[in-house]
Amino acid sequence: MLRSTISSLVPRATSVARHMSNAAKLTTVEINDVTGIATLTMNRPPVNGLNLELLTDLNNSIQEIEDNKSRGLILTSSNPTIFSAGLDILEMYKPDKERLKAFWTTLQDVWLALYGSAVPTAAAINGHSPAGGCLLATSCEYRVMLPKFTIGLNETKLGIVAPKWFMSSFLSVLPRRVAERALNQGRMFTTDEALRNGLIDEVANSKEEALAKCAEFIGSFSKVNPLARSLTKQQLRAAELSELENERAQDLEKFIFFVNQPAVQKGLGIYLENLKKKSKN
Numbered sequence: 001m002l003r004s005t006i007s008s009l010v011p012r013a014t015s016v017a018r019h020m021s022n023a024a025k026l027t028t029v030e031i032n033d034v035t036g037i038a039t040l041t042m043n044r045p046p047v048n049g050l051n052l053e054l055l056t057d058l059n060n061s062i063q064e065i066e067d068n069k070s071r072g073l074i075l076t077s078s079n080p081t082i083f084s085a086g087l088d089i090l091e092m093y094k095p096d097k098e099r100l101k102a103f104w105t106t107l108q109d110v111w112l113a114l115y116g117s118a119v120p121t122a123a124a125i126n127g128h129s130p131a132g133g134c135l136l137a138t139s140c141e142y143r144v145m146l147p148k149f150t151i152g153l154n155e156t157k158l159g160i161v162a163p164k165w166f167m168s169s170f171l172s173v174l175p176r177r178v179a180e181r182a183l184n185q186g187r188m189f190t191t192d193e194a195l196r197n198g199l200i201d202e203v204a205n206s207k208e209e210a211l212a213k214c215a216e217f218i219g220s221f222s223k224v225n226p227l228a229r230s231l232t233k234q235q236l237r238a239a240e241l242s243e244l245e246n247e248r249a250q251d252l253e254k255f256i257f258f259v260n261q262p263a264v265q266k267g268l269g270i271y272l273e274n275l276k277k278k279s280k281n
């Protein structure tokens with residue numbers, strides 16, 4: 001029955017879609033006047049690397065969507081093959097001290113806002129989604145992914161360690177045993193593997209279909225009291241949220257210390273070099 005309502009929920013009807021605000025250049029927010037659902041699109045070429053500016057725009061857009069009482073939030077990307085390449089490694093490699101602080105603090109803000117969002121959230125994962133990209137997707141309540149892409153927390157492959165709150169999002173979706181092994185291996189799941197393991201909820205064959213499935217998920221709450229729903233969600237997520245809220249300063253300190261270790265800098269440098277070599281071939 002829900003399936004038959006898909007077309008009415010698709011947030012693509014440009015004639016009725018209202019651009020709420022595109023003041024921020026690296027994200028756009030479009031609200032569908034029929035469904036009331038906001039589509040938040042990341043748009044930072046070439047790979048939606050999460051740098052300070054994109055994170056700031058994401059944070060502002062999430063806030064705007066909450067303030068405007070949208071019925072739900074769908075996170076997606078304007079890039080046809082990449083949802084997000086994760087944190088922009090250039091923010092961590094040979095970093096500027098003050099900018100590094102602002103970068104990490106804003107990432108914390110984005111996670112707290114998205115994981116703790118009062119509105120129903122879904123990710124239309126229309127491309128690769130490593131590391132920070134996977135963090136964003138797993139912070140949402142529902143994930144729909146296109147075929148033949150990859151998703152996962154690959155930090156150990158870069159010689160870095162995913163913070164506890166990255167793991168919290170991952171663990172809210174995957175069984176502990178699967179999450180533990182995948183984190184230790186730095187495993188990237190293909191779309192099929194992600195579906196089999198529960199890392200994503202559905203597969204869609206196009207971005208439009210992914211957006212429609214996300215909208216259908218958000219529409220499934222239409223007969224539920226919104227306050228009861230959001231308080232239930234927030235209660236379920238409260239422990240992980242307060243853990244970071246209470247330890248933000250220590251988390252920042254740890255990050256800054258770790259990033260500045262010569263071995264970490266060396267590892268990031270080699271990883272970046274390999275990425276650049278690969279992109280030239």
Ligand SMILES: CCCCCC/C=C\CC(=O)SCCNC(=O)CCNC(=O)[C@H](O)C(C)(C)COP(=O)(O)OP(=O)(O)OC[C@H]1O[C@@H](n2cnc3c(N)ncnc32)[C@H](O)[C@@H]1OP(=O)(O)O
Binds near residue numbers: 047085087130161
């Ligand atoms: C250190 C203390 C603890 C910190 C904890 C931090 C936790 C999380 C960390 C992260 O999120 S780290 C980022 C992890 N991300 C990745 O490993 C992804 C790397 N990228 C890729 O695998 C591929 O680029 C892609 C996303 C699959 C896309 O492939 P495609 O072939 O389409 O594009 P490329 O040619 O590879 O790339 C184009 C261009 O972008 C640059 N680039 C790619 N990813 C990043 C990135 N994450 N940061 C910075 N730059 C990136 C790549 O080097 C190319 O640059 P140019 O050669 O064109 O200059």
